[in-house]
Amino acid sequence: MKEIKIDTKILVFHSIEELFVEDKDLMRKAVEVRKNAYAPYSKFKVGAALLLDNGEVVVGSNQENAAYPSGLCAERVAIFYAGAKYPGAKIIKIAITAGATESVTEKPIPPCGACRQSIFEYEFKQETPIEIFFMGETGEVYKSDSIQNLLPLTFDKNFL
Template sequence: MKEIKIETTLSVFEDLKESPENIVSLMKQAEEAREKAYAPYSKFLVGVAIQLENGEVITGSNQENASYPSGLCAERTAIYYAGAKYPGVAMKSMAIMAGSTIHKTITPIPPCGACRQAIAEYEVKQDEPIEIYFMGESGKVVKSESLANLLPLVFDKSVL
């Protein structure tokens, strides 16, 4: 038997003000998108802003449904729209702000597993990493240089 050790490196900013200026702006757009979330069941609002290579910013928010599997996370809402509206344009950075309407959320909240898989698809497709920044409503901001740091054993087209 052989062991495989998987390591990842993430950067942590103490708060949004410590983050790069362009990310502060992107996170503010994610916050605005978060305000448009429809989450009457989970009371958990998520907003995303994606900076494209062509300078466009695409935003998305989570949209729930009484039939739970029919809802869609903010990350997938934004990434699929970006892929449909700007096919072939690389996604450079993604800012995610998430939090509950029931209690204050200060812990950085990464994308769920399904969203990680969707982001991985586009990262593989464009053959270029997507920087991912995520936070709660306030507090620390975590930066991942690539989705590969959050999903190291990615399932992609190479295994099909």
């Protein structure tokens, strides 16, 4: 038997105000698009904003459906739109914010497992890491330099 040790590095900012200007602007776009979420069932709204290497910013919000699991998370809405509209562009960073409509969400909310896998698929395809910033509605912002900090044992096309 052997043991595998997995290290994860996350930077913690006390608030959105501590971020660099570009990152703060991206997070503010995620906050703004969170308002467009369609979340009548979970009452949990999520917004995501991607910065692409061509300078474009693509946004997405979660879109639920009564026929679960037909809805889609904000991160995947943005990622898939970026892939469809700008197929040759690389994703440089993604900002994610989430909050419940019936209470204040102060803790950073990371991407769900399906979104982590989708982010990894693009990171693997483009062969460059994607910076990930995530927060609740207010409070601390976490930053990961790559999805591999959040999904260390990845599954890619090489297993198929």
